[in-house]
Amino acid sequence: MLVLLDTYLGRQYKTRQDNTIQYNTIQYTSSPFPNFSTSQLLNNIPISTQLQSALTGVNGPYLIYLLHTLQYTFISSVIGSIFLASLVLFRPPLFLTPTLVKSYVVTKRLVQYFWDPEPTNDTASRSPIWCLGEEYLVPEKSSTSAPVIDSPPQEGGYLPAQSAQSPPPTTPSPRLHQIVKDGGWPTAFLDDFEAKIWLTYRSNFPAIPKSQDPKAFSAMSLSVRLRSQLVDQGGFTSDTGWGCMIRSGQSLLANALLTLRMGREWRRGLSSNEERKILTLFADDPRAPYSIHKFVEHGASACGKHPGEWFGPSATARCIQAAGVYITGDGSDVYEDTFMSIAKPNNTDFTPTLILVGTRLGLDKITPVYWEALKYSLQMPQSVGIAGGRPSSSHYFIGVQESDFFYLDPHQTRPALPYKDNVEDYTVEDIDSCHTRRLRRLHIKEMDPSMLIAFLIRDENDWKEWRRAVKEVQGKGVIHVADKDPALYGLGGERDGAIDEVETFDDDDDDTILDAPSIFVHSSLKRLILQGYKANTNHTQCSK
Known part of the structure; x- marks a missing residue:
């Protein structure tokens, strides 16, 4: 079933060497079977030869990437299944063109319309967050070192050196619990974000x-x-x-x-x-x-x-x-x-x-x-x-x-x-x-x-x-x-x-x-300098 592919499949990227297609699996932490490669998965799932050919053929990476994106929700599985079925029925060369990309974008936005989770602070580099000129440090994620609690905002500076004399606390502080509750974002940053005036429909x-x-x-x-x-x-x-x-x-x-x-x-x-x-x-x-x-x-x-x-x-x-x-x-x-x-x-x-x-x-x-x-x-x-x-x-x-x-x-x-x-x-x-x-x-x-x-x-x-x-x-x-x-x-x-x-x-x-x-x-405002250029109709222009 395509739903099984959506559930079990890790991210796949295709490389072509000497007419041989290889798939390099990037482990996905949410996958229940992270060690499965694409070929192993296809060999263990009873699917039609036509579908297996489509997934391992020249369009395979596009289909697999689509499956990965439309993941872990019922609606994404249904939409992904319908979309993949249409790809199999109306195969190449159409799907090597931007048409596939546009269809993917439309499908992704449709899924996000029903499912729009709040982002979590999942960056691995601990890059600072900037909010209108104010810098906020990202809390430490490692359990073996002292957590870096959200710091006061700093203007135009760089990451300060961490003190080597502070021993790690034996229990997390209440403010660290608040950071975890807030999706890993520094509390000071969220307070600043919330202070901004937000005018809506x-x-x-x-x-x-x-x-x-x-x-x-x-x-x-x-x-x-x-x-x-x-x-x-x-x-x-x-x-x-x-x-x-x-x-x-x-x-x-x-x-x-x-x-x-x-x-x-x-x-x-x-x-x-x-x-x-x-x-x-x-x-x-x-x-x-x-x-x-x-x-x-x-x-x-x-x-x-x-x-x-x-x-x-x-x-x-x-x-x-x-x-x-x-x-x-x-x-x-x-x-x-x-x-x-x-x-x-x-x-x-x-x-x-x-x-x-x-x-x-x-x-x-x-x-x-x-x-x-x-x-x-x-x-x-x-x-x-x-x-x-x-x-x-x-x-x-x-x-x-x-x-x-x-x-x-x-x-x-x-x-x-x-x-x-x-x-x-x-x-x-x-x-x-x-x-x-x-x-x-x-x-x-x-x-x-x-x-x-x-x-x-x-x-x-x-x-x-x-x-x-x-x-x-x-x-x-x-x-x-x-x-x-x-x-x-x-x-x-x-x-x-x-x-x-x-x-x-x-x-x-x-x-x-x-x-x-x-x-x-x-x-x-910059001037239009290319004769014959027409602005995209999505961008309105004031009449003179």
Whole structure:
């Protein structure tokens, strides 16, 4: 049975040497028979010759890898069996093409829809975890040495040397028990993660009127169309299915405000009224300045985005621009003279400035040359996260460990966050709905290349440190800083080498200055430089 293959099979990788196919078995700790190789397993299971030929033939590794991925659940076995049967019936050469890969991705996502376990800290290298510039050490897993209990956050440093004088404890401490309970993650990291404002899909908020434009209905996804016809006939009372990028943009802006007003060290339970004041700015009500109603209103007027239509990164950036005070010329770099004209207008005191970089780092996937720079962006003390995710499915990334990015997922529908004239009227349930301790992570290979990267610059020293860090980043940089904007001096052109460095393309070609309470935002977006290039339809573009 295919179910038996799904249960017993370890990871298999094919190597071809002198026309002989060999399978190297990597032991899988959850397998009840870890010593079984592929050939042994096939010889001991009564399956048809046709199926055995398929599993040991040229397509075998693909089928085996699929079986391994769809493991240990009833639904995965059923889907895997049906999918494998279709492969056997409609064999080569189709399955040597990307069609198989796409089918695998669809099947994997379908399984994850029903089964989405929380990740555990299973990295073998004990790499540190970074959360918006704060570093957290991973607890020791060895039972023969002293456990390393979660340490306080450290900014921009390296792993400290472990003390050789501390004897191992005879019994685990209560905090170690808490680490085990939390999936092996440092408690301090989880506390920091939980402190971040998490804005998600909401329902039952005041209706957002539907657009009368004939094109509006066709711009919606099928599920949103059905909902608009059957449920939201009088207007949209929920953003489920289309508002995820807006929610990611709201989360990014809310956490920038949270950091500015309450400091990076703030945790839940401290200065709760100040937190409520920030949340009321993002309430699901037209009176709130950063409500979804305001985003949709500005999206319609400035970007041609209709209510119920999915927003992309550039459209979201334009919506944050609703309170904008300045717009620069186009270009691909951040210029110090332009930045200082916003942060220090007329040579006055420095104003905290939010740098919002909209970029696209690949066509379908993030180009590997940018991996290190993107990971490092979340290690900078000035980081306030990345709004990005998968195609047409946005997340708000706030942490990284090795090549895995931790994110807040807006794809959970909750009751609308009400607007309160008196912030003390917010209930515990209202506040709790804006926080989560539930970790989610995504490998950089699965991330969509179109994103918004944000940094909060609080003073001139912060600017100098950020500029130095951007210059010293490993790999190819995703941000470039220059002294002067050539357009301001009639010089024109790009920084030397800029065209060669831009391997991929963006949704838009504008630089935008945005204004939030006590914050200005500079949006630097790369230009489309390849004639005839068309952006993927999954990435929305603002009309000029």
